[in-house]
Amino acid sequence: MVKREQIQMDIVFVGAGPANLAAALHLKNLIRKHNEEVEAGIKKSEKIEDVEIAIVEKGSSVGAHILSGAVMNPKALKELMPDFLEQGCPIDTEVKSDAFWYLTEKMKFESPITPPPLRNHGYYIVSLSRICEWLAEKCEQAGINIFPEFPATEILYDKNDAVIGVRIGEKGIGKDGKPKANYEPGVDLLAKVTVLGEGPRGSLAKQLISRLGLDKDREPAVYSLGIKELWEVPAGSFKEGHVVHTLGFPSDSQTYGGGWIYGMKNNIVSIGYVTGLDYLDPMIDPHAEFQKFKTHPAISRILQGGKLIKYGAKTINAGGWHTMPQLYADGVLLVGDTASFLNSQRLKGIHTAMKSGMLAAETILEALIKNDFSSNVLRHYERKVNNSWLYDELHPVRNFHGAFQRGRWSALINAGLQFLSGGFAWGFIDRESHQAGHERMLKLDQVKNGNKRYEDLKFDKKLTFDKLTNVYYGSVAHNEDQPPHLHILDPEICATRCVEEYGNPCERFCPAAVYEMEFNQKTGRKELKINFTNCVHCKTCDIIDPYQIINWVTPEGGGGPNYKGM
Numbered sequence: 001m002v003k004r005e006q007i008q009m010d011i012v013f014v015g016a017g018p019a020n021l022a023a024a025l026h027l028k029n030l031i032r033k034h035n036e037e038v039e040a041g042i043k044k045s046e047k048i049e050d051v052e053i054a055i056v057e058k059g060s061s062v063g064a065h066i067l068s069g070a071v072m073n074p075k076a077l078k079e080l081m082p083d084f085l086e087q088g089c090p091i092d093t094e095v096k097s098d099a100f101w102y103l104t105e106k107m108k109f110e111s112p113i114t115p116p117p118l119r120n121h122g123y124y125i126v127s128l129s130r131i132c133e134w135l136a137e138k139c140e141q142a143g144i145n146i147f148p149e150f151p152a153t154e155i156l157y158d159k160n161d162a163v164i165g166v167r168i169g170e171k172g173i174g175k176d177g178k179p180k181a182n183y184e185p186g187v188d189l190l191a192k193v194t195v196l197g198e199g200p201r202g203s204l205a206k207q208l209i210s211r212l213g214l215d216k217d218r219e220p221a222v223y224s225l226g227i228k229e230l231w232e233v234p235a236g237s238f239k240e241g242h243v244v245h246t247l248g249f250p251s252d253s254q255t256y257g258g259g260w261i262y263g264m265k266n267n268i269v270s271i272g273y274v275t276g277l278d279y280l281d282p283m284i285d286p287h288a289e290f291q292k293f294k295t296h297p298a299i300s301r302i303l304q305g306g307k308l309i310k311y312g313a314k315t316i317n318a319g320g321w322h323t324m325p326q327l328y329a330d331g332v333l334l335v336g337d338t339a340s341f342l343n344s345q346r347l348k349g350i351h352t353a354m355k356s357g358m359l360a361a362e363t364i365l366e367a368l369i370k371n372d373f374s375s376n377v378l379r380h381y382e383r384k385v386n387n388s389w390l391y392d393e394l395h396p397v398r399n400f401h402g403a404f405q406r407g408r409w410s411a412l413i414n415a416g417l418q419f420l421s422g423g424f425a426w427g428f429i430d431r432e433s434h435q436a437g438h439e440r441m442l443k444l445d446q447v448k449n450g451n452k453r454y455e456d457l458k459f460d461k462k463l464t465f466d467k468l469t470n471v472y473y474g475s476v477a478h479n480e481d482q483p484p485h486l487h488i489l490d491p492e493i494c495a496t497r498c499v500e501e502y503g504n505p506c507e508r509f510c511p512a513a514v515y516e517m518e519f520n521q522k523t524g525r526k527e528l529k530i531n532f533t534n535c536v537h538c539k540t541c542d543i544i545d546p547y548q549i550i551n552w553v554t555p556e557g558g559g560g561p562n563y564k565g566m
């Protein structure tokens with residue numbers, strides 16, 4: 001039996017993303033204010049003292065696993081820290097202009113007016129990784145403990161299924177599953193409240209939601225995959241502060257997809273493409289979609305003469321309001337992308353993640369005052385969400401992504417009508433509830449011409465890059481001597497049914513070339529090989545695998561991409 005150390009905390013935040021960093025800092029501020037008011041006799045209550053707060057992060061440092069566009073709406077940050085600019089928030093540049101392009105294969109049509117959801121006046125272009133590093137410094141200055149290289153692998157429950165903390169992954173297990181000389185058992189962090197802010201498809205949230213049935217009566221979660229590159233382009237190629245969103249090429253009209261180009265300081269351009277992980281054709285390869293996007297004349301013109309600096313890929317919660325799980329249970333709260341707080345109509349989740357974290361913090365303050373960490377108090381978090389601007393922003397766009405599952409054109413008509421009607425689902429055009437992405441994928445014999453999608457796409461390593469080259473630009477590193485963190489629950493399916501039915505889509509949907517069907521001399525057939533060291537932690541495989549036999553779990557702490565500055 002492994003002997004694990006138990007560390008008693010009060011509040012443990014899993015994941016150092018914007019949701020949890022804002023939550024922890026807000027909680028510290030609220031406790032300070034509460035104590036001052038009690039001391040001054042303004043509030044009749046007890047002081048709350050010696051609250052130990054910890055944030056655990058699986059990346060090698062805060063920001064290492066943070067990938068975003070990013071145009072940031074500063075609404076939540078202003079509430080958290082009204083003087084965020086004076087306090088040195090590392091914004092890159094202010095948005096100065098917006099455009100919306102519809103792309104056909106060769107042509108670009110610029111909309112004379114930018115649709116209101118895509119207007120970004122007053123927002124900032126940022127590296128979210130840098131913003132998180134900066135917020136982490138503020139947290140540490142406020143006395144919050146931050147533990148990088150601490151992947152939470154398991155939720156700890158008491159006998160009544162109340163959450164009582166998390167188990168941190170062990171270090172030093174070899175690929176044979178046996179402890180090595182440097183073996184360290186992970187600690188158990190015990191907490192009165194555990195806050196899951198793991199981003200999209202949290203590996204702990206997945207366990208919790210399924211065990212406690214927190215998704216009962218909710219629509220299935222749906223996701224997109226965002227693939228991003230940072231480029232340095234020749235001066236004058238793209239204006240600093242200019243924001244472009246695109247629709248059309250290369251996605252077909254049945255596939256949810258769109259691109260972005262954001263002009264940053266020093267001729268740096270953030271460019272990316274989002275593909276809905278509820279596509280029909282198993283031959284779709286989101287990485288190839290992005291590479292194809294860059295070959296469009298309107299895009300390649302911007303990048304010509306420039307150079308690739310960094311690469312990353314990460315999933316995005318696209319379902320919104322209808323797909324939110326129950327946000328609380330005894331001893332636990334769910335925040336940010338983990339709880340589907342992203343506004344997919346605007347591709348914006350930073351401010352909503354932060355606000356959800358702040359409302360979670362306000363609920364935790366209440367729990368600390370009442371010394372009650374059960375659902376009796378934690379359920380107030382949902383009420384706070386419903387009474388906040390999160391509801392006002394997310395409820396009217398609740399049917400946005402669902403409509404796209406019926407194709408681009410009916411979705412656009414719906415989007416217009418929803419904008420005018422406050423989000424009403426226009427049933428006479430189409431039904432708009434969600435279907436889980438993996439359930440939608442068609443079998444090979446139901447698809448025409450899938451194999452021809454990328455016939456013309458060549459990786460020239462100037463404009464377009466193959467997956468392995470891109471992974472290199474993601475600065476991805478995992479210790480090779482550890483068991484793969486991608487658990488295939490039934491490898492036999494990969495070598496048999498999946499070959500015939502879907503043509504092993506894992507080779508295409510993974511943007512980091514983790515999955516490879518390799519000929520095995522002994523068995524005389526192709527079998528799955530997992531190059532887990534390439535993994536960028538995007539979780540696409542866990543989401544879209546049509547058989548749901550890939551389980552993504554956290555690898556040894558510190559492994560993964562390094563998105564510093566992305």
Ligand SMILES: Cc1cc2nc3c(=O)[nH]c(=O)nc-3n(C[C@H](O)[C@H](O)[C@H](O)COP(=O)(O)OP(=O)(O)OC[C@H]3O[C@@H](n4cnc5c(N)ncnc54)[C@H](O)[C@@H]3O)c2cc1C
Nearest residue numbers: 015017018019058068069071152199226336337348349350
């Ligand atoms: C490509 C892309 C472009 C985007 N563009 C924009 C944009 O322009 N504007 C905008 O507002 N939003 C954008 N978003 C969305 C936005 O980035 C997210 O909504 C936001 O980052 C969510 O914050 P979060 O704190 O919930 O999660 P995350 O930012 O995902 O942070 C979660 C953190 O938790 C850590 N973690 C996860 N599991 C564990 C575990 N078990 N143990 C320890 N640590 C763990 C992760 O390593 C990560 O650091 C974009 C997203 C993507 C992927």
